[in-house]
Amino acid sequence: MQRRLPPARSITLEQKRLFIFPTAAGFLFLAMLLIMLLTAINYQNNLAYGLTFWLAMLFVIAVHFTHANLMKLSVTAVAAEPVFPGQQSAFVLQLDPAGRKAGHHAVQLIWPKAVHVVDVSPCCSERVSLYLTVAGRGWYTPPRLKVVSTYPLGLLRCWSFVYLDARALVYPKPIMAPSVRRAVAVESTTGITDTQGLDDLAGFQVYRPGDPPRHIDWRSWARGQPLQTRLYASQSQQDHWLDFDDFEAGTTEQRLSWLCSRALECEKLGDDYGLRLPGFEIAKGKGDRHRERVLRALALYGIDGGDS
Amino acid sequence: MTAEVLPRRALWWLLACHFFVVLPHLTRVPWWLLGVYIGASSWRLQMHRERIKMPAKSIRLLLAIGGMAAIFASYRTLVGLEPMVALLLVAGGFKLVEAVRVRDGYVLVSLGFFVITTQFLFDQSLPAALYGVIGTLLLVTSLVALNTSLHQPLRTLEPLLALKMLTLAVPMMLVLFVVFPRLGPLWSVPSKTGEGTTGMSDHLNPGDVARLSRSADVAFRVQFMGPIPDSTDLYWRGMVLSSLQDGVWRTLDWRDYPASERQLRRPKLGDGVLDYRVISEPTYQQWLFSLPYATSSHEAVVEAWDFRLMAKSALETPFSYRVQSFEPIIIEPQLSPWRRRIELQHPVGLNPRTRAWVDAQRAVYQDDEAFIKQVLATFSQQPFYYTLEPAVITENDFVDRFFFDTRQGFCEHYAYAFVVMMRMAGIPARIIGGYQGGERNPVNNTLIVRQFDAHAWAEVWLDDRGWQRIDPTAAVSPDRIRYGLEQALQSSEGFLADSLLSAYRFRSVSWLNWLRLQYDAAAWRWQSFVIGFDSDQQFELLGGWVGKIDAPALITLTLGSGAMVLMPLTWWLHRSRRGSERSEVEQRFARLCAKLEGRHGIARERGESPKAFRQRVAKKLASTEPLLRELDQTIDSLYRSPS
Numbered sequence: 001m002q003r004r005l006p007p008a009r010s011i012t013l014e015q016k017r018l019f020i021f022p023t024a025a026g027f028l029f030l031a032m033l034l035i036m037l038l039t040a041i042n043y044q045n046n047l048a049y050g051l052t053f054w055l056a057m058l059f060v061i062a063v064h065f066t067h068a069n070l071m072k073l074s075v076t077a078v079a080a081e082p083v084f085p086g087q088q089s090a091f092v093l094q095l096d097p098a099g100r101k102a103g104h105h106a107v108q109l110i111w112p113k114a115v116h117v118v119d120v121s122p123c124c125s126e127r128v129s130l131y132l133t134v135a136g137r138g139w140y141t142p143p144r145l146k147v148v149s150t151y152p153l154g155l156l157r158c159w160s161f162v163y164l165d166a167r168a169l170v171y172p173k174p175i176m177a178p179s180v181r182r183a184v185a186v187e188s189t190t191g192i193t194d195t196q197g198l199d200d201l202a203g204f205q206v207y208r209p210g211d212p213p214r215h216i217d218w219r220s221w222a223r224g225q226p227l228q229t230r231l232y233a234s235q236s237q238q239d240h241w242l243d244f245d246d247f248e249a250g251t252t253e254q255r256l257s258w259l260c261s262r263a264l265e266c267e268k269l270g271d272d273y274g275l276r277l278p279g280f281e282i283a284k285g286k287g288d289r290h291r292e293r294v295l296r297a298l299a300l301y302g303i304d305g306g307d308s
Numbered sequence: 309m310t311a312e313v314l315p316r317r318a319l320w321w322l323l324a325c326h327f328f329v330v331l332p333h334l335t336r337v338p339w340w341l342l343g344v345y346i347g348a349s350s351w352r353l354q355m356h357r358e359r360i361k362m363p364a365k366s367i368r369l370l371l372a373i374g375g376m377a378a379i380f381a382s383y384r385t386l387v388g389l390e391p392m393v394a395l396l397l398v399a400g401g402f403k404l405v406e407a408v409r410v411r412d413g414y415v416l417v418s419l420g421f422f423v424i425t426t427q428f429l430f431d432q433s434l435p436a437a438l439y440g441v442i443g444t445l446l447l448v449t450s451l452v453a454l455n456t457s458l459h460q461p462l463r464t465l466e467p468l469l470a471l472k473m474l475t476l477a478v479p480m481m482l483v484l485f486v487v488f489p490r491l492g493p494l495w496s497v498p499s500k501t502g503e504g505t506t507g508m509s510d511h512l513n514p515g516d517v518a519r520l521s522r523s524a525d526v527a528f529r530v531q532f533m534g535p536i537p538d539s540t541d542l543y544w545r546g547m548v549l550s551s552l553q554d555g556v557w558r559t560l561d562w563r564d565y566p567a568s569e570r571q572l573r574r575p576k577l578g579d580g581v582l583d584y585r586v587i588s589e590p591t592y593q594q595w596l597f598s599l600p601y602a603t604s605s606h607e608a609v610v611e612a613w614d615f616r617l618m619a620k621s622a623l624e625t626p627f628s629y630r631v632q633s634f635e636p637i638i639i640e641p642q643l644s645p646w647r648r649r650i651e652l653q654h655p656v657g658l659n660p661r662t663r664a665w666v667d668a669q670r671a672v673y674q675d676d677e678a679f680i681k682q683v684l685a686t687f688s689q690q691p692f693y694y695t696l697e698p699a700v701i702t703e704n705d706f707v708d709r710f711f712f713d714t715r716q717g718f719c720e721h722y723a724y725a726f727v728v729m730m731r732m733a734g735i736p737a738r739i740i741g742g743y744q745g746g747e748r749n750p751v752n753n754t755l756i757v758r759q760f761d762a763h764a765w766a767e768v769w770l771d772d773r774g775w776q777r778i779d780p781t782a783a784v785s786p787d788r789i790r791y792g793l794e795q796a797l798q799s800s801e802g803f804l805a806d807s808l809l810s811a812y813r814f815r816s817v818s819w820l821n822w823l824r825l826q827y828d829a830a831a832w833r834w835q836s837f838v839i840g841f842d843s844d845q846q847f848e849l850l851g852g853w854v855g856k857i858d859a860p861a862l863i864t865l866t867l868g869s870g871a872m873v874l875m876p877l878t879w880w881l882h883r884s885r886r887g888s889e890r891s892e893v894e895q896r897f898a899r900l901c902a903k904l905e906g907r908h909g910i911a912r913e914r915g916e917s918p919k920a921f922r923q924r925v926a927k928k929l930a931s932t933e934p935l936l937r938e939l940d941q942t943i944d945s946l947y948r949s950p951s
Binding site: 009010024025028029031032035036038039040041042043044045046047048049050051052053054055056057058060061062064065074076077078079094096098105106125150151152153154155 | 410411414415417418421422424425426428429432436437440444448451452454455456469473474476477478480481484485488490491492493494495496497624625838839840841842874877878895898899902903905906
């Protein structure tokens with residue numbers, strides 16, 4: 001079936017994509033019709049015949065209506081935000097109505113563990129975000145999306161499996177780099193080393209968890225002031241090279257995780273940082289776009305279809 | 309089935325339609341069932357307000373068993389249609405309390421459809437059918453309400469959608485109704501008790517017929533193929549009451565007949581033929597009413613050995629039968645000794661004064677016909693009164709008391725006294741129970757016979773002339789026969805006392821009367837073409853279209869007509885889709901915008917014109933980008949498209 005319905009960014013539900021079958025309620029309804037028919041036959045009652053036939057034909061009409069409710073509805077994968085493993089990525093889907101006056105009612109978009117029910121009015125496109133928990137570094141491709149509707153009577157279920165060309169970028173899981181590491185500040189003398197203490201004191205800031213203990217201004221704390229961290233002039237200008245080959249131990253995944261953690265650390269400190277992966281280098285920089293580039297490079301390291 | 313919580317709107321619809329479909333049943337089931345429904349729905353509503361919880365399963369089980377026991381106590385049985393319907397309603401009531409999930413909603417809707425079906429088993433009249441249609445509409449509306457999401461931007465008018473779907477289902481329903489083979493019953497089913505039905509019974513006590521005059525209910529309707537005969541000839545013969553025991557007249561059961569008598573001595577048919585169709589309301593009895601001497605070609609109609617028509621089974625639904633009546637005719641020119649003995653039986657030793665009077669008159673009038681004339685003359689000349697409320701006679705000497713003392717009576721009193729006197733005089737005689745006259749409906753040339761037209765008269769057997777009809781009431785009150793009961797009564801007395809609101813009472817208001825007759829004509833058409841539609845009519849109708857009717861022809865007809873109805877329907881549904889508010893191009897443009905936003909982060913602003921958007925995109929993308937070219941083409945056709 002996968003071959004029959006190839007993935008695409010935008011899919012319009014057509015006749016051949018739509019399947020229809022009675023729901024459990026539909027089978028209950030049909031069983032009731034059978035009982036009513038037997039009643040009509042055994043009591044030779046024409047009005048009972050009439051009601052039975054009427055409801056049977058209602059069922060046939062409902063096939064058309066349920067089908068028409070999904071027919072020509074377009075599903076487009078708009079975007080998905082990059083996330084860290086274990087987090088939920090919001091997949092944004094856009095539903096474009098066919099022009100039918102009635103619109104599309106109670107359309108269920110189903111991914112395992114993510115269900116969304118949406119009504120699409122005939123005039124406008126409808127955007128929905130489905131949150132999927134992702135795992136593993138690289139591209140996360142969600143399973144086939146099931147578009148379901150039982151509207152209007154709930155006696156029939158019309159559905160279609162949609163292979164959307166939607167994928168979310170998953171960064172490596174940030175793991176604190178091990179303390180056992182080669183001279184951290186490889187290039188020149190930068191890095192969080194003893195040398196820091198020699199820099200000029202630039203000011204104080206309120207202590208935030210994670211600040212190096214040796215930068216805490218214990219003296220003021222002893223005077224009863226709130227805990228403060230000393231800031232050094234050079235710290236804001238420190239620059240780091242995050243190099244894949246810095247680590248002696250660790251598998252590729254571990255190293256990527258460590259690098260990821262450090263990149264986030266640098267970003268948090270406001271330092272410039274660059275990335276060196278085997279055969280690939282990102283020049284130093286900082287800011288959201290730089291962070292994005294670095295994390296993307298880490299996420300896609302060694303993965304085919306790389307930087308598309 | 310879904311385990312989601314029942315939406316509030318659907319709950320309201322379900323409660324409303326269950327009350328609606330159950331309501332008409334309350335006339336046939338114990339009154340406390342209404343209490344069950346009111347209790348169940350108020351409990352359910354309090355549950356909805358989270359004031360109380362659903363009763364525990366054990367309590368629900370106890371209540372259900374209690375309900376069953378109460379029904380058994382009311383009916384003394386659980387077999388039979390009424391007790392079964394009552395059980396169904398109890399189940400429905402308890403299900404209302406349990407209706408929490410969406411799937412309970414579906415169960416309730418299916419139950420509701422079945423309740424409507426059982427409704428039709430009791431009443432197939434035009435109003436009942438309309439009521440059923442409204443009930444169906446409400447139930448389908450509940451189905452729609454179960455399936456619309458709670459916070460939808462699209463407001464659906466559930467009843468309108470239900471109406472639309474049901475309307476679209478009508479043509480196919482009609483096709484199936486006509487084409488579907490009418491099979492005989494597959495197995496025997498519980499029958500109705502018919503309690504509370506007014507009508508003739510198989511025995512006659514003085515006062516029984518008078519009681520029927522309190523009701524304006526329709527007994528049966530007749531359509532003549534020719535002109536309607538004069539009302540003095542409209543004696544609708546139903547029961548032949550030959551046996552008098554303990555002051556009660558009864559019909560002869562087939563078990564009363566000795567083996568030698570179990571045969572029909574068909575008379576030679578005369579020339580005068582009356583051709584008519586009778587549609588009888590359910591009587592829960594087997595006898596049928598017809599003008600003498602009647603034959604019917606209907607397969608479910610048999611002729612009894614005393615020359616009356618009977619249905620093979622009790623009439624639980626309206627029954628339509630075609631009759632041919634022949635006149636003049638000699639019925640039973642020779643009376644068998646057994647028959648003579650039966651038709652001469654009368655209580656020995658009772659009524660001594662009448663005995664003496666009959667013996668004295670018989671001495672003067674030796675000839676049978678002369679004697680009959682003398683008795684009738686006595687009725688008309690002596691101060692006998694025709695009244696609905698005669699003095700009650702409790703003594704065994706009924707004829708003595710009536711003939712000499714009270715002298716007031718209704719038709720059955722006169723028939724009773726007359727037949728006993730005939731039998732005392734040695735003339736075989738019996739009482740005939742049935743209806744006399746009827747109202748003519750000029751709209752469709754039918755005759756409407758009502759309960760108050762009930763009548764009792766006599767038949768006497770004369771040598772060489774067979775059974776002859778004698779109506780002693782005609783001697784007392786000729787107006788009764790010529791103009792009907794209402795004209796014959798001095799005052800309105802107890803006439804129509806039980807039918808206070810019957811439209812028949814308002815005949816003097818001309819437009820109401822016109823409406824009433826129009827409605828009655830519609831009821832006739834409904835009964836003859838819808839309720840009475842059977843395999844005979846089916847073959848007649850379909851035979852006219854396709855010639856020979858056999859299984860392949862029926863299947864072809866079903867499928868062919870199905871396709872003929874469904875294809876336009878499919879076309880219609882597709883057409884409404886093509887007349888779209890959003891053209892193909894517009895949709896393509898919307899999808900393209902989504903693509904651009906996803907790949908390049910360029911989002912179209914609300915209200916931004918396509919051209920302005922194109923310029924913005926062009927600034928950001930390389931001119932070689934394929935999406936840009938696609939956008940150009942789409943915008944091009946967007947501006948060229950007629951809308």
